[in-house]
Amino acid sequence: MLIFEIVLIACILVAGMLIVLTSMKTGISPSPSSSKTVRAMMATMEDSGAGPIVDLGSGWGTLVIAFAGKYPQRQVIGYELSLVPWLFSSIRKSVSRLNNLTLYRKDFRNADLSHASVLTCYLFPGGMVSLKEKLERDKITEVLIVSSTFALPSSEPTRVIRVKDMYRTPIYLYHQSRRAVCGQSL
Numbered sequence: 001m002l003i004f005e006i007v008l009i010a011c012i013l014v015a016g017m018l019i020v021l022t023s024m025k026t027g028i029s030p031s032p033s034s035s036k037t038v039r040a041m042m043a044t045m046e047d048s049g050a051g052p053i054v055d056l057g058s059g060w061g062t063l064v065i066a067f068a069g070k071y072p073q074r075q076v077i078g079y080e081l082s083l084v085p086w087l088f089s090s091i092r093k094s095v096s097r098l099n100n101l102t103l104y105r106k107d108f109r110n111a112d113l114s115h116a117s118v119l120t121c122y123l124f125p126g127g128m129v130s131l132k133e134k135l136e137r138d139k140i141t142e143v144l145i146v147s148s149t150f151a152l153p154s155s156e157p158t159r160v161i162r163v164k165d166m167y168r169t170p171i172y173l174y175h176q177s178r179r180a181v182c183g184q185s186l
């Protein structure tokens with residue numbers, strides 16, 4: 001029993017250290033969205049068609065698992081750099097048998113996002129700069145961006161929703177269109 005406890009504590013310590021080290025590298029910890037925020041984000045994509053939904057930094061899988069369950073006919077993809085949350089979300093995916101969900105352990109900045117209908121994120125100011133640069137570099141068009149808490153720099157949101165929580169968490173919506181990208185006015 002003592003050996004089991006020692007191994008368990010060692011695993012928890014290693015997992016904790018990995019999370020802290022990766023959070024220092026990415027610039028954000030894998031804090032999950034609240035259930036109210038998840039519901040509010042899902043409500044914004046009711047009319048977003050049938051194309052893929054991609055979460056940029058999928059963490060423990062909170063958003064992607066909710067999306068994949070709500071839209072079984074749609075492809076849902078998550079990109080996550082942090083090993084422990086990615087492993088955890090992969091186990092959740094297997095247990096939930098969500099065949100429409102794919103989870104990549106990959107930097108979203110190096111991913112092909114051109115096929116996405118909806119891009120969701122809960123990042124941080126530096127991550128939003130990276131996203132803006134990626135959208136411009138890859139000329140990503142015809143996509144709905146749903147960003148929790150942080151806005152895209154130098155971009156006018158189409159709409160801002162406030163979650164009914166104690167922080168009044170903002171959710172920024174951007175309807176990226178072909179014309180907007182040409183004029184760099186996302």
Ligand SMILES: C[S@@+](CC[C@H](N)C(=O)[O-])C[C@H]1O[C@@H](n2cnc3c(N)ncnc32)[C@H](O)[C@@H]1O
Nearest residue numbers: 026030032033057058059062080081107108122
């Ligand atoms: C605040 S958490 C949000 C998790 C999830 N989207 C949610 O709302 O519950 C942000 C996640 O983004 C990940 N992340 C940050 N930059 C990333 C990048 N360039 N590529 C992939 N994941 C990234 C972090 O590791 C972290 O787990």
